[in-house]
Amino acid sequence: MQAVAMRGSADTSFAVGASGRIGAPARMAAPRAAPGPLRVMAKESLIGKRPVPIPSTVKVKLDGQLLSVKGPKGELSQLIPQEIEVALEEGALTFKKRADNLRSRQMHGLSRSLGNNMVVGVSDGFEKVQQLIGVGYRANVDGKVLVLNLGLSHPVRLDIPPAVQVVAEDKGVTLKVSSYDKCVLGDFCAKIRSYRPPEPYKGKGIRFLGEYVRKKEGKSGKKQ
Secondary structure, three states: OEEEEOOOOOOOEEEEOOOOOEEEEEOOOOOOOOOOOOOOOOOOOHHHHOOEEOOOOOEEEEEOOEEEEEOOOOEEEEEOOOOEEEEEEOOEEEEEEOOOOHHHHHHHHHHHHHHHHHHHHHHOOEEEEEEEEOOOOEEEEEOOEEEEEOOOOOOEEEEOOOOEEEEEEOOOOEEEEEEOOHHHHHHHHHHHHHOOOOOOOOOOEEEEOOOOOOOOOOOOOOOO
16 A cells, blocks of 8 residues: 545645555654753742741851851851842841742752751751650760760760760660751751661561651461
């Protein structure tokens, strides 16, 4: 079977079979348009628009893009991205985009979150509670060193960062870790947890208070 063009129509071709009969007209494929550039859209940050209230116990200093806060818990400094304009207005920190582009929208909410964490940290602080679950699992604080007994061949000794305080309670099976620096607190707690993450069969290990650990059923070992 082949396609032939009929007189009087430049755009229509017909399928011709072996017997010479003319079948239904064959449609010509329309040319495809060239693909346009890929555009990545970032939504307007609702968090970035919210001002950060400054308590009376906190002092804020702005030096260009360097934001510094000082409070009863400690002192922190953070360099704000150039795409964001930070200002102190009517007892609150405000964060505004210098331009309406992808990079500015990405940095808007992040900058506001960093500033809010700094203010909350130096005024109230942050705290995480971890539990040691397992036979013989214990922890104690020796000066500025956290000692973990986790069933290994030797105790694990971790240097406590200067901005972090650790208290062992309930005979060493509960750890209260606090700091005015949320990033340092999270990193240190993750390091503690990494030595004995919760295992899925009996749930032994180090977990955060309220953390859900999905358990698996062990093999019975019975042969059918």
